[in-house]
Amino acid sequence: MTANPFQDPARFERRVPPCALVIFGANGDLTRRKLIPALYRLAYDHRLPPGFAVIGNSRTPMSHEVYREKMRDAVKEFSEETPFEEAIWNDFASGLYYESGDLSDPSCYQGIHARLAEIERVRQTGGNALFYLSTQPSHYATAIRGLGDSGLSRAADGAWRRVVVEKPFGHDTASARALEQSIHSVFAEDDVYRIDHYLGKETVQNILAFRFGNGIFEPLWNRNYIDHVQITAAESIGVEGRGAYYQEAGALRDMIQNHLLQVMATVAMEPPGEFEANAVRDERAKLLRAIRTPAPDEVLVNAVAGQYGPSRVGGERLAGFREEPGVDPHARTDTYAAVTFFVDNWRWAGVPFYVRSGKRLAKRVTDIAIQFRSAPHSVFTLAGHDGAQWAGPNLLVLRIQPEEGISLRFLSKLPGSGMRLRPVSMDFKYGSSFGVRSPAAYETLLLDALVGDATLYTRRDMVEASWTAVQPILDVWADATFDFPNYEAGSWGPKASDDMLARRGHAWRTP
Amino acid sequence: MAAAVSPSRILKDLDQLWVDLGRNQQADAPAAVLRACAMTLLVLTDDSSEDPGETLALLMRDHPSRLILIRIAGGDSARLGARVLAQCWMPFGRRQQICCEQIEITASRASLADVPSVIRGLTVPDLPVAVWVRAGRFCGLADAVALLPMADKMVIDSAGVADLAAQAAFIYGALREGHSVADLAWTRLTRWREAVAQLFDDPANLERLAAIVKIRIAWEGERLPMSAAYVAAWLRKSLGPLPRFDFQPLGGAGRSRLHTIALVGEDFEYSIAVGQDRSVELQSGVRASHSVFPRLTEYELLREELSVMGPDPVYQAVMSLLSEFIPKS
Numbered sequence: 001m002t003a004n005p006f007q008d009p010a011r012f013e014r015r016v017p018p019c020a021l022v023i024f025g026a027n028g029d030l031t032r033r034k035l036i037p038a039l040y041r042l043a044y045d046h047r048l049p050p051g052f053a054v055i056g057n058s059r060t061p062m063s064h065e066v067y068r069e070k071m072r073d074a075v076k077e078f079s080e081e082t083p084f085e086e087a088i089w090n091d092f093a094s095g096l097y098y099e100s101g102d103l104s105d106p107s108c109y110q111g112i113h114a115r116l117a118e119i120e121r122v123r124q125t126g127g128n129a130l131f132y133l134s135t136q137p138s139h140y141a142t143a144i145r146g147l148g149d150s151g152l153s154r155a156a157d158g159a160w161r162r163v164v165v166e167k168p169f170g171h172d173t174a175s176a177r178a179l180e181q182s183i184h185s186v187f188a189e190d191d192v193y194r195i196d197h198y199l200g201k202e203t204v205q206n207i208l209a210f211r212f213g214n215g216i217f218e219p220l221w222n223r224n225y226i227d228h229v230q231i232t233a234a235e236s237i238g239v240e241g242r243g244a245y246y247q248e249a250g251a252l253r254d255m256i257q258n259h260l261l262q263v264m265a266t267v268a269m270e271p272p273g274e275f276e277a278n279a280v281r282d283e284r285a286k287l288l289r290a291i292r293t294p295a296p297d298e299v300l301v302n303a304v305a306g307q308y309g310p311s312r313v314g315g316e317r318l319a320g321f322r323e324e325p326g327v328d329p330h331a332r333t334d335t336y337a338a339v340t341f342f343v344d345n346w347r348w349a350g351v352p353f354y355v356r357s358g359k360r361l362a363k364r365v366t367d368i369a370i371q372f373r374s375a376p377h378s379v380f381t382l383a384g385h386d387g388a389q390w391a392g393p394n395l396l397v398l399r400i401q402p403e404e405g406i407s408l409r410f411l412s413k414l415p416g417s418g419m420r421l422r423p424v425s426m427d428f429k430y431g432s433s434f435g436v437r438s439p440a441a442y443e444t445l446l447l448d449a450l451v452g453d454a455t456l457y458t459r460r461d462m463v464e465a466s467w468t469a470v471q472p473i474l475d476v477w478a479d480a481t482f483d484f485p486n487y488e489a490g491s492w493g494p495k496a497s498d499d500m501l502a503r504r505g506h507a508w509r510t511p
Numbered sequence: 512m513a514a515a516v517s518p519s520r521i522l523k524d525l526d527q528l529w530v531d532l533g534r535n536q537q538a539d540a541p542a543a544v545l546r547a548c549a550m551t552l553l554v555l556t557d558d559s560s561e562d563p564g565e566t567l568a569l570l571m572r573d574h575p576s577r578l579i580l581i582r583i584a585g586g587d588s589a590r591l592g593a594r595v596l597a598q599c600w601m602p603f604g605r606r607q608q609i610c611c612e613q614i615e616i617t618a619s620r621a622s623l624a625d626v627p628s629v630i631r632g633l634t635v636p637d638l639p640v641a642v643w644v645r646a647g648r649f650c651g652l653a654d655a656v657a658l659l660p661m662a663d664k665m666v667i668d669s670a671g672v673a674d675l676a677a678q679a680a681f682i683y684g685a686l687r688e689g690h691s692v693a694d695l696a697w698t699r700l701t702r703w704r705e706a707v708a709q710l711f712d713d714p715a716n717l718e719r720l721a722a723i724v725k726i727r728i729a730w731e732g733e734r735l736p737m738s739a740a741y742v743a744a745w746l747r748k749s750l751g752p753l754p755r756f757d758f759q760p761l762g763g764a765g766r767s768r769l770h771t772i773a774l775v776g777e778d779f780e781y782s783i784a785v786g787q788d789r790s791v792e793l794q795s796g797v798r799a800s801h802s803v804f805p806r807l808t809e810y811e812l813l814r815e816e817l818s819v820m821g822p823d824p825v826y827q828a829v830m831s832l833l834s835e836f837i838p839k840s
Contacts, residue, residue: 002717005749006708008825011701011815018713046705049712050793050800087790087801124713124798158714427545 016042016450018049019128019160020119022112022152024103024143025135026056026067030166032074035134038442040075041082043092047447051123053095055115059102067098080440095123103135103142109150116152127159130449137168141182148186164193164449167258168249169458172474173467180460193449194458198259199266200441200448203404205456207266207368208280210398210406217396218271220372221347227393228352228504229267230369231260232511234361238308238319238489239335243326246359251337252305252470252477255357261288261466262458263400264353267368268343277455281462288465292342299476301503306336306494308360309485318360318489332482335359338497339473340504352504356497360489365511366400380411380421395509404438405429516593516616516625518632524595525612532597532610544599544610547575550817551634552641553662555655557583559648569810571598571611574817577635578613581626583650590619593629620649627657639663639820643813652681659690666816668695669737671766675837678737683830693819695812696737697826702804703772704745706783710795716781723750725775727782729759732767735838739769744832745825746774756836 021039023031042048056067072093076084099115101108120127131147133140147153147163155161165183170176183192198204211218220226233255239246246254265284272279294302310320322329336358343353372394395409405428412424448456486494492508501507532544552574556563567578578598584590599610614633618626634640642662644655652667659665665685672678685692711717726746730739735758743756754774761770773782782794791802 002720004708004711004717005720006704006711008701008704008708010819010821010823010825012705012708015705015709015712046702046709046802049709050795050798051713085803087803091801124715126714429545 013045013047014447014451014453015047016049016052016447017128018051018124018126019130019450020053020055020116020123020125021130021132021450022055022057022116023132023134024057024139025133026098027058027060027062027070028134030134031056032071033078034440034442035132035446036071036074037079037082038440038446040079040089040092041440041443042447044082044085044088048092050091051095051125052092053097053119053123053125055112055119056096056098057101057103057108057112059100061100062098064096064098068093068096071096095119103139103146106146106150109146109152113150113152127156128161129155130162130164132164134166137166140165140179144182144186153186160191160452161187162191162193162449162452163187164195166195168253169194169258169463170467171249171253173464173471176463176467180463184460189460190454192460193454194460194463195445195449196258196262196456196458197441197445198400199262199456199458200445201400201404202438202444203398203400204263204266205444206404207263207398208275211267212271212275223347223349223351225372226351227371227373228354228506229264230371230509231264231267231353231355231367232369232508233260233357233366234363234492234511235357235359236361236364236490238321238360239324239327241325243321243324246335247327247331247333250305250334251357251359252303252334252339252473256337256339256355257466257470258458260355260357261291261469262462263368264341264355265462267370267398268348268353270347275455277453277457280455281457281459285459285461285465287343287345288462288469290343290345290348291465291469292344293468294472296472296476299473302340302500303473303476304336304338304494304497304500305334305477305480305482306338306358306487306497307331307333307482307484308335308358308487308489311488311490313490320485320489321359322485332484334477336361336487336493336497338493338500339470340500341469352506354501354506354508356493356508358487358493362490362492363511364402367511368398368400369509369511370396370398371506372396380419397511403429516591516629518629521593521595521614521629521633525614528595528597528612532599532608544597544608547571547609547611548577548635548638549574550576550639550641550820551579552576552643552817553579553581553630553658554643554645555581555583555650555658556645557585557647557649560645563645563809566808566810566813567613568598568600570813570817572600573814575609575611576641577633578611579630579633580613580615581630582615582617583623583647583654584617584619585649586619587621588619589621590617591622591625591629592617623650623654624657627661630658631661634661641666641817641820644668645809652678659685662690664691664693664817664820666693666695666813670696670699670768672737673734675735675737675740676839679740679830679833679837683833686827686830691820691822693816693823693826694737694741695809695816697741697829698812698816699807700738700741700745700769701815703742703769703783706791706793706802707746707772707774707781710781710783710793713795716795719776719779720750722776722779723754723774724777725757725773726750726754727757727759727771727773727775728769729761729771729773729784730767731761731763731770732765733760733762734767735760736767736769739767740833740836741829742769742772743836744829746772747832747835748825748828 099111170179265287269283269287272283338356341353374393397407408426593616597610599608642658642665644667669678771784793800
């Protein structure tokens with residue numbers, strides 16, 4: 001086919017080709033809060049093709065008009081930093097349809113089939129369709145089977161059919177494999193987009209730019225110069241109405257198995273040969289496969305589970321996890337998890353990667369701290385040099401939220417006659433260096449899936465490798481007895497977590 | 512005789528400025544200010560047009576720079592002066608101000624020749640230098656020539672320019688000598704060009720490319736605007752020599768501006784037309800869709816242009832074809 005001769009990659013943003021998007025779970029929170037506002041933003045930025053269409057599906061019967069009104073309200077409520085333009089909304093909404101139906105009922109897919117055919121005729125979507133599973137994970141297999149049985153998964157010549165799957169991709173290795181089998185019985189791997197919204201965050205993407213666009217850090221990025229790495233994803237809030245879901249998941253499954261291992265892979269992977277989806281994902285997958293699988297006795301010293309109990313913060317009483325609505329008063333759920341991972345390859349042999357995540361911690365922060373080795377001999381540790389206690393290692397911090405940026409800590413001499421040392425921080429902040437709005441993770445990821453760029457999506461082997469890394473921990477924890485709660489809401493987690501680092505002479509930073 | 516302005520003196524004043532900003536730190540602030548700088552931005556302007564202060568203040572948030580504002584005044588006596596100040600703002604929800612340095616140089620026309628020698632010592636090392644020539648009554652392209660050698664990119668604006676041939680000759684000459692020049696009249700076309708490209712994302716439309724026989728370009732006003740000539744050259748570059756061009760002045764008072772682009776075949780037409788309220792109708796066969804091309808401010812145009820600091824191959828290709836569409840002066 002002839003290439004579009006009007007392209008100008010230096011100036012034009014990427015645009016979506018003619019296509020339709022089918023959202024299963026279209027009446028749910030994710031659709032209202034994230035997906036439709038992200039699509040509206042893409043429309044606002046002229047990234048969507050003129051005939052673009054969305055078919056929403058859920059069980060609730062509803063007319064197209066009622067659905068459009070609901071989505072209009074959602075865009076007004078949840079579109080941050082995007083003005084509501086009537087003309088743009090009306091254009092977008094003219095391609096917004098609703099088809100109610102139960103995913104276990106074949107007629108549901110027949111209805112979608114008929115609607116897609118009509119849309120293809122009227123709006124010239126070229127037979128291209130992306131199916132977005134925004135339903136309960138327990139419905140994934142049913143939906144995939146329905147798409148296969150109805151023929152919706154099969155594209156005509158020259159067209160494409162893709163599916164986006166939201167995490168969790170299973171709740172352990174066995175269920176993840178079962179889900180993958182179900183997906184692959186219908187879709188080819190190239191057409192499967194497993195979304196991990198952390199990878200859509202600008203700062204996570206910037207780790208790639210930072211590592212592979214700059215020459216100065218890469219020679220230091222190995223066991224010879226890096227002492228250890230700390231990855232923290234802390235939330236100050238509790239389960240916020242998700243108690244029933246969360247008590248089945250826990251911090252290890254909800255955060256570490258997917259988001260944080262993907263972040264760790266991005267930090268530690270080898271440079272890809274080119275910035276292309278499979279080249280990048282190959283390297284991420286290799287890194288995930290190189291994570292050492294701990295033996296049961298190693299789990300006991302390299303993984304810590306925690307659960308928050310009640311406390312008072314700033315005069316306000318914070319409920320303990322077991323007091324949260326929808327939570328079993330005897331729940332054994334880990335609301336905090338900390339794991340020491342090792343990567344068995346030449347670059348990282350012997351370097352601990354400390355990964356922690358928890359709810360109701362002291363503040364909301366996600367960052368990655370690379371702690372370099374200390375200088376082999378410090379001339380400033382002699383008595384009489386004020387600040388000698390600071391003569392610690394250099395620290396490079398990649399902040400993901402709330403204030404995205406990069407800091408490098410190093411020592412500096414205080415002005416004056418004596419040799420007094422103080423650590424200073426060289427800061428780069430996205431907010432000040434680039435004033436332009438950063439796209440929300442879902443805008444980036446939806447656009448990528450519609451364009452067919454899977455770089456930021458998780459591949460089957462990556463999912464399996466990350467489950468393999470945490471499964472031994474889940475197995476040990478399943479049989480363990482925990483003295484929960486073991487940390488106060490508003491603290492930095494259980495003492496056992498500090499002990500885990502102290503055994504190697506390390507300590508958690510306070511982010 | 513003009514008062515001397517020393518680059519060293521200005522740099523010392525800048526150092527003192529940062530010391531003063533640091534002293535004003537509030538007791539509970541983590542640090543007084545954060546200095547941000549990603550380039551040197553030289554702005555050549557005069558007092559005859561609207562003050563660019565607001566534009567530049569906004570621009571600093573997107574492209575933090577050492578801003579060197581050169582204001583040219585009329586008059587025959589030689590006058591040259593300089594002062595330093597900081598452009599600071601407090602990002603929403605933060606407790607630390609972000610500041611950019613600003614050096615303001617005032618010169619009469621008689622002293623203009625002394626300005627480049629002052630500026631040479633004031634650019635930030637190792638970072639790009641962009642020059643925005645905001646031509647007015649007392650300064651123009653001829654004055655910008657001396658700044659070209661130090662510019663990684665020079666931005667001019669051909670909107671409203673009467674002598675398109677002379678303007679194009681300047682740009683073409685500069686490009687040929689290896690300088691990077693951008694024209695805000697071209698930047699204003701990004702939305703238009705993107706809309707055209709989007710029409711042909713549809714494979715069905717793409718198949719009709721070879722069947723386009725005529726291109727209709729209409730503009731408001733009497734005189735051909737540079738934007739219409741740019742669009743014509745861009746379409747020529749993209750579609751080759753076959754389609755013929757039909758230029759349509761729609762008349763009316765005020766500055767000339769692009770109104771319609773239509774790509775016409777024997778039995779089809781694709782068009783993009785902008786209305787009075789900047790609403791845009793995109794017609795593709797029988798289907799119409801709507802968009803808005805807001806009137807872009809100088810700030811928005813510069814924000815885009817300063818984001819493209821490397822070579823701009825599409826613009827360079829367009830410049831090589833532009834002469835076909837420009838009336839001889």
